[in-house]
Amino acid sequence: MKIKFAFIALLFGLNSGVYSQSTKEPKKIDKKDVPKEVLITYNEMYPDVILGDLYNTPFYDWSYDYYKPWYNDWYDDGYWGYYPYNDAVEYEYIEPENYEIDFTKGGMSSRALYGPSGKWIETRTEIKELPTAILDAAKKTEYGQWDKWKIAKHLEKVESPSFTGAHYRVAYRKGLTTHVITFDNDGKIISKKKMEKKK
Numbered sequence: 001m002k003i004k005f006a007f008i009a010l011l012f013g014l015n016s017g018v019y020s021q022s023t024k025e026p027k028k029i030d031k032k033d034v035p036k037e038v039l040i041t042y043n044e045m046y047p048d049v050i051l052g053d054l055y056n057t058p059f060y061d062w063s064y065d066y067y068k069p070w071y072n073d074w075y076d077d078g079y080w081g082y083y084p085y086n087d088a089v090e091y092e093y094i095e096p097e098n099y100e101i102d103f104t105k106g107g108m109s110s111r112a113l114y115g116p117s118g119k120w121i122e123t124r125t126e127i128k129e130l131p132t133a134i135l136d137a138a139k140k141t142e143y144g145q146w147d148k149w150k151i152a153k154h155l156e157k158v159e160s161p162s163f164t165g166a167h168y169r170v171a172y173r174k175g176l177t178t179h180v181i182t183f184d185n186d187g188k189i190i191s192k193k194k195m196e197k198k199k
């Protein structure tokens with residue numbers, strides 16, 4: 001049975017209101033519980049890379065990601081998750097249907113997401129610095145005014161078969177406001193999400 005409830009949550013987007021999101025917390029699983037098609041695709045993509053933690057999980061946007069430590073740096077003053085932000089989200093619980101494989105390669109932590117048939121959905125990697133092209137592009141936007149905006153330490157590279165090259169997510173903070181910006185491979189801003197912490 002699906003259960004709906006209102007929950008104080010992160011402001012998703014630039015407008016106020018109540019948003020609907022289907023989600024369920026990921027469940028940690030054993031290798032034997034992962035479909036062989038998923039493991040085959042993973043091994044083809046990342047040969048000789050040891051498996052880390054495995055999860056049965058829904059597909060989620062970063063703003064609904066239950067693995068809060070991954071994005072903790074994007075929330076100021078030790079705030080985790082949704083609680084500091086205005087508005088409510090109506091959650092509809094559904095059974096997780098995808099699989100996440102966490103791994104480390106080249107000293108960087110990554111999380112690869114696959115469908116039950118083994119189809120690759122995306123891979124998120126925590127990176128130490130942005131490519132020069134992305135940094136140069138950022139400097140030409142309002143976020144390049146370093147005296148006004150502060151950049152969070154956590155930087156994320158996203159790869160997916162749904163787009164060419166890589167996307168990069170960066171959080172910029174000014175006062176009580178945080179903007180999470182996604183740049184495409186050419187440094188163009190393709191999405192912007194605004195979060196405002198309660199005063």
